[in-house]
Amino acid sequence: MQIIHRISIDSTPEIRRELATMGIVVGASGLVTFEIDEAYEAWPALQSWITRRDAFDLISTKFSKKEITEARWLALEPGWQHGYPQPEDTHIGYRTATYDLTDFCEGCSLGLKQKAPFQMKAEPRWGRRSILQLHWIHDEFFVTPEIWSAIFRPHGIGCRPVLNTKGAELKTVVQLVVQEEVGVKTEGLEAERCTRCGRPKFLPVVRGPFPPLVTEPSSHMAKTREYFGSGGSAFRGILVSQDLARALEAAKVRGASFTPVAEPG
Numbered sequence: 603m604q605i606i607h608r609i610s611i612d613s614t615p616e617i618r619r620e621l622a623t624m625g626i627v628v629g630a631s632g633l634v635t636f637e638i639d640e641a642y643e644a645w646p647a648l649q650s651w652i653t654r655r656d657a658f659d660l661i662s663t664k665f666s667k668k669e670i671t672e673a674r675w676l677a678l679e680p681g682w683q684h685g686y687p688q689p690e691d692t693h694i695g696y697r698t699a700t701y702d703l704t705d706f707c708e709g710c711s712l713g714l715k716q717k718a719p720f721q722m723k724a725e726p727r728w729g730r731r732s733i734l735q736l737h738w739i740h741d742e743f744f745v746t747p748e749i750w751s752a753i754f755r756p757h758g759i760g761c762r763p764v765l766n767t768k769g770a771e772l773k774t775v776v777q778l779v780v781q782e783e784v785g786v787k788t789e790g791l792e793a794e795r796c797t798r799c800g801r802p803k804f805l806p807v808v809r810g811p812f813p814p815l816v817t818e819p820s821s822h823m824a825k826t827r828e829y830f831g832s833g834g835s836a837f838r839g840i841l842v843s844q845d846l847a848r849a850l851e852a853a854k855v856r857g858a859s860f861t862p863v864a865e866p867g
C-alpha cells in the first residue's frame with residue numbers, strides 16, 4: 603500500500619528553493635503539481651512544509667495486487683462516469699423521476715430511495731468497458747446485460763431495466779440491484795452532522811483501506827448503511843466479495859477498480 607500525495611501550489615523562486623532542499627525540483631513560477639509517496643525519506647519535512655505553505659494536497663492510496671487478492675471484501679470504485687441521469691435539466695428532474703423523496707434532506711442529500719428505473723439519454727457508448735457509473739450517482743453501478751448474465755446473476759445479484767427519456771427500455775445496459783445493507787465501523791472516521799436533519803455523513807476514506815464492516819454480508823454484494831461525502835454529495839459504499847471481484851478480473855471487465863476493505867481489528 604502506498605499513500606500518494608498530489609501536491610499543487612503557485613510557485614515562486616522561494617518555493618522552488620525550499621522544495622529543492624527536500625530534493626523536489628519544480629519551476630519558479632506558475633502552478634506546479636507533483637506526486638510524493640509517504641515512504642519518501644523527506645516526507646516528514648515536506649508534510650510540515652505543506653501545512654506551512656497551505657499547499658493543496660490530494661491524497662490517494664495505491665494497493666498492490668496481493669493486497670487486493672487477499673482482501674475478503676472490496677469496495678467497488680468507479681473507473682469512469684458516463685452520462686447524466688435524465689431528465690437532467692436540474693438535479694430536481696431526475697430526483698423526482700427516480701426517487702421517493704420522503705426521507706430526502708436538501709441540506710445533506712441523504713435519504714433518497716429509488717422508486718423507478720433510471721433514465722439515460724441513449725444507449726451508453728461503452729467502448730471496451732462494461733461497467734459504469736453515471737455522473738452525480740455515486741452509489742449505483744450499471745453494466746451490460748451480457749456481464750450481468752455471465753457474472754452478476756450467477757452471484758445472486760439482480761438487475762433492473764434502464765429507460766430512455768421516452769420510457770423505452772434500453773437494450774445494452776441494466777442497473778445492478780444491491781439489496782443487502784451492511785454497517786461500517788465508524789470509529790476514527792471524520793463525520794459531519796447535518797444542521798437540518800441531524801444525520802451524520804462520513805468523509806470518504808482516501809488514506810488506506812476501506813473501513814472494516816460490522817458484520818459479514820451474506821450475499822456477494824452489499825451497500826453500506828452509512829453515507830459518505832461532504833457538502834451536497836452523499837453516497838453509500840458498494841462492496842463486493844473476493845469471489846465476485848475475481849470473476850470480474852478473470853473476465854477482464856473494465857470500468858471499475860477495487861479498494862480492499864480492512865479486517866475488523
Ligand SMILES: [Zn+2]
Pocket residue numbers: 707708709710711712796797798799800801
Ligand atoms: Zn440533512
